[in-house]
Amino acid sequence: MKKINIKVIGVLFLIALTLGSCKKWIDTDLNINPDAPTDAPMGSILTTAEVNMGFVTVGGNDYVRITSIWLQYVHGIARQSESQTQYILSDGDMSGQWNDNYGVSMEDIHTLLQKATAANHYYYKGIAEVLLANALGVTTDVWNQIPYSEAFQGAANLQPKFDSQEAVYTAIFKLLNQAIQDFSVEGFSGEVTGDIIYGGDVTLWMKAAYAFKARYALHTMKLNASIMPSPFDTALAALPHAFSDNAEDLQINFQEQYDKSNPLYLFMDNRGDIVMDSVFIAILTGHQDPRIAVFATSLGENLYVGAGWNYAGEDCSLPGTAVANPDSPVPLITNVECHFIKAECSFKKGDEAAAKVSLFEGLKASLDKFGVYSDLYFQAYQANLAAVSGAPLYKEIMMQKYIALFYQAESYNDWRRTDNAIGLVANPNAGRSEIPRRFPYANTEKTANANTPVVSDNWQRVWWDAGTPSK
Numbered sequence: 001m002k003k004i005n006i007k008v009i010g011v012l013f014l015i016a017l018t019l020g021s022c023k024k025w026i027d028t029d030l031n032i033n034p035d036a037p038t039d040a041p042m043g044s045i046l047t048t049a050e051v052n053m054g055f056v057t058v059g060g061n062d063y064v065r066i067t068s069i070w071l072q073y074v075h076g077i078a079r080q081s082e083s084q085t086q087y088i089l090s091d092g093d094m095s096g097q098w099n100d101n102y103g104v105s106m107e108d109i110h111t112l113l114q115k116a117t118a119a120n121h122y123y124y125k126g127i128a129e130v131l132l133a134n135a136l137g138v139t140t141d142v143w144n145q146i147p148y149s150e151a152f153q154g155a156a157n158l159q160p161k162f163d164s165q166e167a168v169y170t171a172i173f174k175l176l177n178q179a180i181q182d183f184s185v186e187g188f189s190g191e192v193t194g195d196i197i198y199g200g201d202v203t204l205w206m207k208a209a210y211a212f213k214a215r216y217a218l219h220t221m222k223l224n225a226s227i228m229p230s231p232f233d234t235a236l237a238a239l240p241h242a243f244s245d246n247a248e249d250l251q252i253n254f255q256e257q258y259d260k261s262n263p264l265y266l267f268m269d270n271r272g273d274i275v276m277d278s279v280f281i282a283i284l285t286g287h288q289d290p291r292i293a294v295f296a297t298s299l300g301e302n303l304y305v306g307a308g309w310n311y312a313g314e315d316c317s318l319p320g321t322a323v324a325n326p327d328s329p330v331p332l333i334t335n336v337e338c339h340f341i342k343a344e345c346s347f348k349k350g351d352e353a354a355a356k357v358s359l360f361e362g363l364k365a366s367l368d369k370f371g372v373y374s375d376l377y378f379q380a381y382q383a384n385l386a387a388v389s390g391a392p393l394y395k396e397i398m399m400q401k402y403i404a405l406f407y408q409a410e411s412y413n414d415w416r417r418t419d420n421a422i423g424l425v426a427n428p429n430a431g432r433s434e435i436p437r438r439f440p441y442a443n444t445e446k447t448a449n450a451n452t453p454v455v456s457d458n459w460q461r462v463w464w465d466a467g468t469p470s471k
Contacts, residue, residue: 041193041194042112042115042116042119042121042124042193042194043192043193043194043195044194045108045111045112045115045194046112046124046127046128046192046193046194046195047194047195047196048108049105049108049109049112049128049131050131050195050196050197050252051196051252052100052104052105052108053105053109053131053134053135053252053332054251054252054254054263054329054330054332055252055263055330056097056100056101056104056105056263057100057101057104057105057106057135057138057139058134058138058252058330058331058332058409059252059262059263059264059330060096060097060100060101060263061096061097061263061264061267062093062094062096062097063097063138063142063409064264064407064408064409065081065264065267065274066084066089066439067142067409067411067412068407068409068411069081069084069085069274069277070084070087070412070435070436071402071411071412071415071424071435072277072279072280072424073276073277073280073406073407073411074274074275074276074277074280074319074407075274075275075276075277075278075306075307075308075311075316076273076274077273077274077275077307077311077313077316078271078272078273079271079273080093080273081273081274082273085427085430086427086429086430086431087426087427087430087431087432087434087435087436087458088431089436089439089440089458090440090443091440091441091442091443091446092443093440094439094440094441094442094443095442095443095444095445097439097442098143098441098442098444098445099442099444101135101138101139102139102147102151105135106132106135106136106139106151106152107152109128109131109132109135110128110132110151110152112124112127112128113125113128113129113132116128121190122182122183122185122188122190123182123183123188123190123192123200123202123205124190124192125179125182126178126179126180126181126182126183126202126205126206126209127179127192127195127202127205129175129176129178129179129182129209130175130176130179130205130208130209130212132175133171133172133175133176133179133209133212133216134212134332134333136148136168136171136172136175137172137212137215137216138409140165140168140169140462141219141409141413141462142409142412142438142439142462143438143439143441143462144165144438144453144455144460144462144463145162145163145164145165145168145453146162146163146165146168147160147161147162147163147449147451148163148167148168148171149161149163149167149171158448158449159448159449159450159451160449160451161451162451162452162453164463165462165463165464166463169216169219169220169463169464172212172216173213173216176209176210176212176213176216177213179205179206179209180206180209180210183202183203183205183206183209184206196252196253197250197251197252197253198250204248204250206241207241207242207243207244207248208242208243208250208332208333210238210239210241210242211238211239211242211243211250211333211337211338212333213234213235213238214234214235214236214238214239214242214338214341215235215333215337215341215410217231217232217234217235217238218231218232218235218341218344218345218417219231219413219417219464220464221348221417222417222464222465222466222467223463223464223466223467232345232348232349233345233349235341235342235345236342236345236346236349239338239341239342239345242338243334243335243338244335245335246334246335246336246365246368246369248335249329249331249333249334249335249336249369250331250332250333250334251329251330251331251332251334252329252330252332253327253329254326254327254328254329254330255326255327256326256327257326258326261326261327262323262324262325262326262327262328262329262330263330264319264323264324264328264407265324265325265326265328268318268319268324272318274318274319275306275307275316275317275318276295276296276304276305276306276307276316276317276318276319277306277307278305278306278307278308279306279424279425280295280306280406281296281304281305281306281317282306283399283402283403284296284304284403285304287403288377289403290367290372290374290377291322291366291367291370291372291403291406292304293320293372294320294321294322294370294371294372295319295320295322295323295370295406296317296318296319296320297317297318297319297320298317299315299316299317304317305317309427309428309429310429319407322370322406322407323406323407331408333410334369335365335369336362336365336366336369336404336405337401337404337405337410339358339359339361339362339365340358340359340362340397340400340401340404340405342354342358342362343355343356343357343358343359343362343397343401344394344397344398344401346358347393347394347397352389352393355393355397356385356393359385359396359397359400360378360381360382360385362400362401362404363378363381363400363404364378366400366403366404394421395421395422395423398414398418398421398422399422401414402414402415402422415435416437416461416462416465417464417465420435432459434459436458436459437458437459437460437461437462437465438455438458438459438460438461438462438465439458440455440458441453441455
């Protein structure tokens with residue numbers, strides 16, 4: 001019996017020795033994939049978040065392309081784009097954009113915000129707050145009620161509630177105000193890496209936060225002070241702290257390299273289902289606007305053609321270098337937009353002289369941005385506007401903003417909140433000859449989340465679009 005015990009003990013000793021040797025001998029890091037880290041530094045998350053904001057959330061094919069079709073910048077001639085010219089947009093068309101906004105852009109931004117908050121890194125935190133405010137704004141402006149207060153919980157809550165748009169807008173302003181505070185923390189000098197927009201310059205990020213405050217304040221102009229005393233006063237108070245030069249624009253710059261190219265360029269290269277719309281081409285030619293050379297391709301010397309409602313396959317101009325080159329930037333908010341916000345707010349406050357100054361500054365900034373400024377054109381425009389006043393002046397402010405913000409979805413927000421101040425005429429051949437006022441909820445969300453609101457149709461207005469524009 002003793003012998004057996006000795007043998008057993010010996011075997012156990014050898015096993016223990018072998019296991020102990022294995023711990024020293026086998027590298028426990030061998031099965032870790034360095035290309036799939038379990039955690040990522042804040043700089044890497046920021047880079048990814050910024051690219052996704054430009055490529056899918058703000059520059060997304062199912063976002064700005066659709067709103068640009070409805071606003072008659074471009075015309076759909078095939079597949080879904082052709083249907084959307086007829087104002088046909090289904091829940092099945094929305095899953096990609098909805099999932100990209102939540103599962104890609106905002107998920108990364110929220111992760112960055114959590115990490116920056118835990119690390120007390122005020123600058124990363126402020127940048128995340130600005131980006132999240134804009135991502136929420138982009139999403140709620142076309143879908144109205146959206147998840148926010150219960151979002152980003154993963155498996156802990158797969159059916160978050162939908163917050164009212166009023167609650168989301170309250171959150172947007174809170175995020176922007178907090179960002180401004182974070183950028184202003186005395187004595188903090190944390191380094192920011194991975195910022196492909198401003199290179200970590202938080203002074204510029206603060207300007208962007210103020211610019212967004214002006215934009216989102218203006219969106220509420222129909223609401224009779226339900227969340228702020230005066231949207232025009234709020235915007236005017238923010239603008240002196242916002243951009244003062246085109247070089248400060250918050251935009252995502254793309255590259256000539258194919259896998260780093262502008263999303264519209266890639267869409268046109270792969271599908272090409274849109275051409276320029278005859279309405280926008282007529283506006284540009286009617287104004288003798290030099291931006292037409294970069295907004296549209298030419299079919300010959302100074303020959304620009306857009307598709308009309310009865311398009312039958314004729315040759316038309318395509319979106320131009322300003323928006324459809326590999327390296328064309330996707331703007332999130334710009335100095336040009338700020339000038340036009342100021343012009344509109346000044347007009348609404350009864351100061352037409354100040355409105356004209358800002359209108360001219362906005363036009364000049366836009367011409368400069370696209371490299372087509374000329375003294376002759378600019379001075380002639382100023383002379384033509386000298387005697388314009390009242391409602392025609394307001395229409396011209398909004399028309400010039402509409403031109404300057406070519407292929408930007410903010411124009412769709414302007415069209416709705418001003419109740420079509422620029423005077424677009426809806427497609428008479430559509431089943432309902434009225435431009436839609438919102439997007440339908442994505443089929444994937446309706447299937448997965450029982451809290452998804454029921455929407456009667458795409459003409460149901462979002463919260464801030466109710467009522468009539470402020471005088």
